[in-house]
Amino acid sequence: MADWDDLRIFLAVARSESLSGAGRGLRLDAATVGRRIARLEDSLGHPLFLRSAQGYRLTEAGGRLIPHAEAAERAMASAAEDLAGAAAGLSGQIRLGAPDGCANYLLPQVTAAICDANPGLEVQIVALPRVFNLSKREADMAVAVSPPEAGRLTVQKLTxxxxxxxxxxxxxxxxxxxxxxxxxxxxxxxxxxxxxxxxxxxxxxxxxxxxxxxxxxxxxxxxxxxxxxxxxxxxxxxxxxxxxxxxxxxxxxxxxxTRSFWLIRHADDRRSDRMTRFAEALTLGLRREVARLEALAAGQ
Missing domain, CATH: 3.40.190.10 (Periplasmic binding protein-like II)
Structure with missing residues (x-):
């Protein structure tokens, strides 16, 4: 049977579609990642990836394993939250994707204030001029200029x-x-x-x-x-x-x-108190910062 560490490595390879990409995120060398994947495939008795010059693609068996691995990921995150306790404030790493206008002119000051209130929190901002793929965990949540029309996602209007x-x-x-x-x-x-x-x-x-x-x-x-x-x-x-x-x-x-920003999250993250609390702080902070900066702009 696979343990959580095996599944963690499996998810990293599935999302990055390469050993080297997974290794960078896991802080492991590609050879170690490859050995761990091979060991997991041996223990399950099924190939999980198709190897090619273009990278690693999930087999049918690998695709069936994904929801189970993600369920284990959510369970481990939930356990960590419970052990940390809400009173201790937000902690750990949250990766936030956003279009570069929002990422450059709003998120730095908003997330800095959230981190000031939660010293154990680490925030990463990924600024890309395109739509984020949350299913590949490019980010834990993302700001978008249009609500998505498909996928297992939750959407809320920010401002x-x-x-x-x-x-x-x-x-x-x-x-x-x-x-x-x-x-x-x-x-x-x-x-x-x-x-x-x-x-x-x-x-x-x-x-x-x-x-x-x-x-x-x-x-x-x-x-x-x-x-x-x-x-x-x-x-x-x-x-x-x-x-x-x-x-x-x-x-x-x-x-x-006039346009709008929307916050996009994984549907399963609704059960995460940590993600919900961060989303609430982000929503409040963005609304205040947009109002503050637009008021300054009105005087120019």
Whole structure:
């Protein structure tokens, strides 16, 4: 029979699809991981992975083992929580995935405050301009700009946030005035690379009827730096504007977008008091931080 340590290694390989990737997360060398997988397969009497140059893919037997291994993972996490006790505060590691605008301009200060209140807690922020795959445990939970439509997940709305069209004051002063959307044709626009927009909610410029983006990046901070450098005009999160005090809104009465952040969790994590308490602190912190930064931006 497999013990928890065997199952822990099995899950790491299944999620990373490689021995080296699993080893990095487990802090084991790839050869050791490979030996442990081979031993587990021998003890169960079934091959769990198909090996190829592309990596490790689950066999049918491996796929059947996944829910049992994840149940053991949840049981061990729950036991650790019970032993630690709620009064001791949050502890251990939580990995949080988020789009890079949220990850850069909101989560650092919000999670720092949560960690100040819970000294035993370790938070990892994974900032990626794409949708996170929670089934592969890329993160324990994720912030998204659209609620998922499939999967065994729980979803809760975190907060609304606003976006505006903006440009650097120096850029705007040196170029023709913008008084209508038609005037945008005479200006260089900054935005997402069209074929790398991973969520329809991010296709801001389509709402302006703009088809060409001379300066495009899949990174929100890169777009913001272009605007700060006076390279053009583009859509900016209002909560990011205090980090770029030289920006000024354009067509403020005509262009104002609202989007939402959603917190995505594994359905089974609803039974985890630790994850629930962290989610509650994150929700409260994000709402307060968005409100604080948007109030600062209103004065720019």
């Amino acid at each position: 609304d946030y606003r976006l505006s069209l903006a440009g650097d004051a120096g850029y705007l002063a040196a170029r023709p005035a913008i008084t209508s959307r038609e005037d945008l044709q005479g200006h260089r626009l900054v935005g997402y690379i069209p074929d790398m927009i991973f969520d329809k909610e991010l296709d801001y410029l389509a709402e302006l009827g703009v088809g060409t983006v001379p300066l495009g990046s899949n990174s929100v901070p890169v777009q913001l730096m272009w605007l700060r450098a006076g390279a053009g005009i583009g859509i900016v999160h209002d909560f990011a504007m205090p980090f770029a005090p030289g920006l000024r809104r354009v067509l403020a009465g005509q262009v104002a977008l």
